[in-house]
Amino acid sequence: MAADSLAHWTSVWTSKRPEETSWFEERSDESLRAVERLGIGPDATVLDVGGGASRFVDGLLERGHTNVAVLDVAAPALDAAKARLGARASVVRWIVGDALEPSTLSALAGTVDVWHDRAMFHFLTDEPAIARYRAALDRALAPTGRVILATFAPDGPEKCSNLPVSRHDAASAERALGPGFRVVESWRTIHRTPWGSEQRFAWSILARS
């Protein structure tokens, strides 16, 4: 990750409260429904990639999940999530680092049952970055693991957090992740930002081919 990108995300998370970001959700219902569809047990390893200060982790803990990890490049985002969770934060594995760096997820290699990414992948706009993401995913994901991927849809916004994004549908998400992955389910949603504008999202569940 370029230093300016790290600076961007650190500055976003130090200058805004989570509720002031466009991607904020009071509850991560769509993500939690996607996890339910996978029919996994409570001890499955769920990793939220680029999780920021998302409340997805809260919902997983409320549903009895015992093996949850949250990864983000911006430490202040994870600090906000930890502060919100209080004592419950101690059961979560918090990882500060660049998801594209091979060393970031080395401790989880081959163990991740659910790779969840809402609105991180779409910041990867060139093939070298996407290739690094693919490699990180391939290393971390268990053989039977699944990917929940949510990006801006082709008719969604062209920018997120003032950065250009790659918009995807299920077919382009599948192409981007390469022949090692296939889409098993896909759907679309509309996210309403805290100030009421609509953002069209495309969701996919992918499995190894």
Ligand SMILES: C[S@@+](CC[C@H](N)C(=O)[O-])C[C@H]1O[C@@H](n2cnc3c(N)ncnc32)[C@H](O)[C@@H]1O
């Ligand atoms: C638009 S926010 C989405 C946050 C969260 N997934 C949600 O839905 O609320 C994107 C997040 O990805 C993180 N991020 C961006 N690039 C990253 C990278 N290469 N590695 C890890 N985190 C990254 C940012 O710090 C930010 O928290």
